[in-house]
Amino acid sequence: MHAVRSPLAPAGFPEMPPIAGLELRVARARYKDWDRADLTLALLDEGTAVAGVTTRSRCPSPEVEWCRKALVLGKARALVVNAGNANAFTGNRGRAAVEAIAARIAGHLACQPSDVFVASTGVIGVPLPIDRAEAGLDAAIAAPAAGWEEAAAAIATTDTFTKGATATAIVDGRTITITGIIKGSGMIAPDMATMLGFVFTDAAVDPAFLQAALDDANAQTFSCITVDGDTSTSDTVLAFATGKAGNRTLAETDDPGADAFRAALADVCRELAHLVVRDGEGASKFIRIDVTGAESDTSARRIAMSIANSPLVKTAIAGEDANWGRVVMAVGKAGEPAERDRLSISFGGIEVAREGLVVEGYDEAPVAAHLKGSEIDIGVDLGLDEGRATVWTCDLTHGYIEINADYRS
Amino acid sequence: MHAVRSPLAPAGFPEMPPIAGLELRVARARYKDWDRADLTLALLDEGTAVAGVTTRSRCPSPEVEWCRKALVLGKARALVVNAGNANAFTGNRGRAAVEAIAARIAGHLACQPSDVFVASTGVIGVPLPIDRAEAGLDAAIAAPAAGWEEAAAAIATTDTFTKGATATAIVDGRTITITGIIKGSGMIAPDMATMLGFVFTDAAVDPAFLQAALDDANAQTFSCITVDGDTSTSDTVLAFATGKAGNRTLAETDDPGADAFRAALADVCRELAHLVVRDGEGASKFIRIDVTGAESDTSARRIAMSIANSPLVKTAIAGEDANWGRVVMAVGKAGEPAERDRLSISFGGIEVAREGLVVEGYDEAPVAAHLKGSEIDIGVDLGLDEGRATVWTCDLTHGYIEINADYRS
Structure with a gap:
């Protein structure tokens, strides 16, 4: 194991009883x-x-x-x-x-x-x-x-x-x-x-x-x-x-x-x-992504994974940037049913865009405060139907490059 | 435009004649x-x-x-x-x-x-x-x-x-x-x-x-x-x-x-x-990926793109590491027809693995020399049929993280 513990690690290993047999x-x-x-x-x-x-x-x-x-x-x-x-x-x-x-x-x-x-x-x-x-x-x-x-x-x-x-x-x-x-x-x-x-x-x-x-x-x-x-x-x-x-x-x-x-x-x-x-390589933020309002649960999961795997979303979170434009991009590239003008996006439960537009009087301060934490929530509502999914990922940092570019097979 | 020119940029802008009309x-x-x-x-x-x-x-x-x-x-x-x-x-x-x-x-x-x-x-x-x-x-x-x-x-x-x-x-x-x-x-x-x-x-x-x-x-x-x-x-x-x-x-x-x-x-x-x-963000290597022997051209392209989009392959190239294990991984995850024991992989035209095994007497030196250059060729032969595709990408470096994590919307 590596000497440097992930900043997202729990305090310790849990108490776990033996299993008979x-x-x-x-x-x-x-x-x-x-x-x-x-x-x-x-x-x-x-x-x-x-x-x-x-x-x-x-x-x-x-x-x-x-x-x-x-x-x-x-x-x-x-x-x-x-x-x-x-x-x-x-x-x-x-x-x-x-x-x-x-x-x-x-x-x-x-x-x-x-x-x-x-x-x-x-x-x-x-x-x-x-x-x-x-x-x-x-x-x-x-x-x-x-x-x-x-x-x-x-x-x-x-x-x-x-x-x-x-x-x-x-x-x-x-x-x-x-x-x-x-x-x-x-x-x-x-x-x-x-x-x-x-x-x-x-x-x-x-x-x-x-x-x-x-x-x-x-x-x-x-x-x-x-x-x-x-x-x-x-x-x-x-x-x-x-x-x-x-x-x-x-x-x-x-x-x-x-x-x-x-x-x-x-x-x-x-x-x-x-x-x-x-313990994701180089992770500094634990990210939860909730997608709702999709055409089906399967469609919601594909959209959520498209967001979770986007290098641009992951680097934005690493940079503590509530960059909802990159979330829109990742929704769009998933190839699943989506309508730009019905899309709503939130960070930490705070709506930043609604029906395809930034919310009126958008106040970045509380969103920026959420992004500074180590547990980040991204919400996307597609406004189409009842499909929903939750996925979890981490951010993409210099640590990931260090671990993977500097390793020799 | 950014002040620092990509190391992969051509010497200059080409001579281009006007177009009538x-x-x-x-x-x-x-x-x-x-x-x-x-x-x-x-x-x-x-x-x-x-x-x-x-x-x-x-x-x-x-x-x-x-x-x-x-x-x-x-x-x-x-x-x-x-x-x-x-x-x-x-x-x-x-x-x-x-x-x-x-x-x-x-x-x-x-x-x-x-x-x-x-x-x-x-x-x-x-x-x-x-x-x-x-x-x-x-x-x-x-x-x-x-x-x-x-x-x-x-x-x-x-x-x-x-x-x-x-x-x-x-x-x-x-x-x-x-x-x-x-x-x-x-x-x-x-x-x-x-x-x-x-x-x-x-x-x-x-x-x-x-x-x-x-x-x-x-x-x-x-x-x-x-x-x-x-x-x-x-x-x-x-x-x-x-x-x-x-x-x-x-x-x-x-x-x-x-x-x-x-x-x-x-x-x-x-x-x-x-x-x-x-001019890929943070790019230090221009990578060409040739996939041959796939079941179809479409299948070959999907496999080539799976390799080209793999963060682990891209960071390996950034680290000048002929990490063919990561290429195998990216072939496997593409979801396209592939048989591990028919797979061959080359770097810079030098075969490193054949029929699912590292080649006998594998000499890393010429491969390592190729990886030190700025134009990298990866070849994958699936040994199945005639499908082929070529795609191009760049490596994934600290520069990408810097450009995208430090940017504010």
């Missing part, structure tokens, strides 16, 4: 020449259900391909996370490394290799060294149990702080816990800052239900953040449910507690997603 | 508090054909809406370009300003208002002051003829150098000339660096043929450049043909000289497009 371990595989744990092993009791979402990249890593196949079976006994080497774009040797890891753990647990999930993050184009992975796995198997913060640190690469979130819900009369850790600092730099997120719960959940709940949470959270619009070859979010809480297994949307579970899962995912934005 | 004038409308000509008037003889392409923004300026309507008629007598005020997002008052300009010139020339084309660039959200426009027009009407470089300077805003290009072709036994000027420094900052391009020829060309030729040239040139992926509310390229060269009017694709005319028009458009990239 899960044990965490960390070890030093030395994927890079560094003195830190860089291999994380999560051991899961038999009967654990799993769901996942992976990158839409057409050039995914072998880990992503492996997870996609294994997810079809819906069950898991272990998760291995390698930090420092993404193992992406490494051909047959990369695939062989993933298979070797799964086989090693399957041998240890006497389970199927497909019960073992693998994710890697770091440098691209260098096959993951199998000997180091195997030595690291053996060390992890022999290691004492690790805490959440240790695991969150072991999966990190260029992150400037460790990231975790937790929530509880009442399901079938039992209190269940959902806890997650995540790493990521760009969205995403494939050679150094892939987003990997892992969520664990003690709830008993049918894999298909878990997948539907994760898809839904993902659509409102991880899919609604952007740092630089660059999508990784390795982005992966996995959710594991050990079933130790003792509730009757959640399987249908009208099961008791189904809504509470879904809401708690979405809360954890949202918090994890926000933490990634708060 | 066209007279240029410049004047000081004082749209901003500056001491320079900021209103350009091009007077065109009767019988001039016109064609144009405008922004795809869903929130275009009233000038763009005006030009689109006037283009349907295919004829032109004048062009007015205002610099310093984009007149975008200004409601009825913005529309009134455009109408007043067209009416003033129509009265002077005794032509239809629809024969007068108008384009504006500069600050957004402030209606163009009609009184200044009218005083400026009167001054321009009374002014002596201006040269190409004077006109290129008068349409500029944040550009760091004046931009022009010229070519000739033999059509129907006559030498015809095609000459253009352009302004733009981002692609595009709506409040300060909209792209406006104007091409003039003495060839006799039917408006429909001219439009088809311009559409075709645009698809290979202006539509294949990007500085920051931000599309302006005001982007406009207009082509005017005065017909004074005396050739039989070009109307069909098999007319004698039709191919020569189209090729010369595309040459001028390509050169103008390159000049805009060379």
Whole structure:
């Protein structure tokens, strides 16, 4: 991890209770020449259900391909996370490394290799060294149990702080816990800052239900953040449910507690997603963008993402400039239904333009004061229909250029 | 114009001959508090054909809406370009300003208002002051003829150098000339660096043929450049043909000289497009991206633009880093057909990865030497089919952040 903590980082790592049926371990595989744990092993009791979402990249890593196949079976006994080497774009040797890891753990647990999930993050184009992975796995198997913060640190690469979130819900009369850790600092730099997120719960959940709940949470959270619009070859979010809480297994949307579970899962995912934005490369402002009045929710999200990914909007916020002209530009370029003369724009809840014109008697002072803060709200109302979306991003600063132009592969 | 010339600027403004049937004038409308000509008037003889392409923004300026309507008629007598005020997002008052300009010139020339084309660039959200426009027009009407470089300077805003290009072709036994000027420094900052391009020829060309030729040239040139992926509310390229060269009017694709005319028009458009990239905000490298082996030309162009717009690729080039992992990432995120294990990537013609793997015995030295230059070539072969495209962009540097984060609207 980097020495300089993001100015948007929370005060500290949250208190997070253990999850029954899960044990965490960390070890030093030395994927890079560094003195830190860089291999994380999560051991899961038999009967654990799993769901996942992976990158839409057409050039995914072998880990992503492996997870996609294994997810079809819906069950898991272990998760291995390698930090420092993404193992992406490494051909047959990369695939062989993933298979070797799964086989090693399957041998240890006497389970199927497909019960073992693998994710890697770091440098691209260098096959993951199998000997180091195997030595690291053996060390992890022999290691004492690790805490959440240790695991969150072991999966990190260029992150400037460790990231975790937790929530509880009442399901079938039992209190269940959902806890997650995540790493990521760009969205995403494939050679150094892939987003990997892992969520664990003690709830008993049918894999298909878990997948539907994760898809839904993902659509409102991880899919609604952007740092630089660059999508990784390795982005992966996995959710594991050990079933130790003792509730009757959640399987249908009208099961008791189904809504509470879904809401708690979405809360954890949202918090994890926000933490990634708060560690966005070079970020100095956390930006929330609300689009309302669009023709549909999908259209609203595309417009919100067009604003969130616009270098000109992001640099304006970095410069503390309420430059609504650039917001208009970003709405216009989204290619979605919009009518200039119905458009309204606000900063920090203060309307600056209404129906395609700057508001009469526009007073910049309160808007300028909002822009000086570190939490920026941009509102856009299209005045067309009921479609709405919220996305989160950060500003674009010299820090981003420094991190990415000065890095050598 | 800015005092510091782009390091990618050409040595000087080219020698460009006059076009028969066209007279240029410049004047000081004082749209901003500056001491320079900021209103350009091009007077065109009767019988001039016109064609144009405008922004795809869903929130275009009233000038763009005006030009689109006037283009349907295919004829032109004048062009007015205002610099310093984009007149975008200004409601009825913005529309009134455009109408007043067209009416003033129509009265002077005794032509239809629809024969007068108008384009504006500069600050957004402030209606163009009609009184200044009218005083400026009167001054321009009374002014002596201006040269190409004077006109290129008068349409500029944040550009760091004046931009022009010229070519000739033999059509129907006559030498015809095609000459253009352009302004733009981002692609595009709506409040300060909209792209406006104007091409003039003495060839006799039917408006429909001219439009088809311009559409075709645009698809290979202006539509294949990007500085920051931000599309302006005001982007406009207009082509005017005065017909004074005396050739039989070009109307069909098999007319004698039709191919020569189209090729010369595309040459001028390509050169103008390159000049805009060379003046890209903060640019220190001119980057050419060739994509081959794609499923179709459209697919190749989307992949090339995904690479050209990736902040991680652009910062890598700024850092002189042959970071092919980021190129893989950008290919993957384009959403177009791609197979990781068929992908080849080159820098400066030197293959660095082949069939999804770094080439054996990869020697970074010649690649690093290429990256130190100011003209960078990236090649991507998808190994799928015959689709190909070439696009041009610049790198992303601290200069871009400085220009855009430190600017106040």
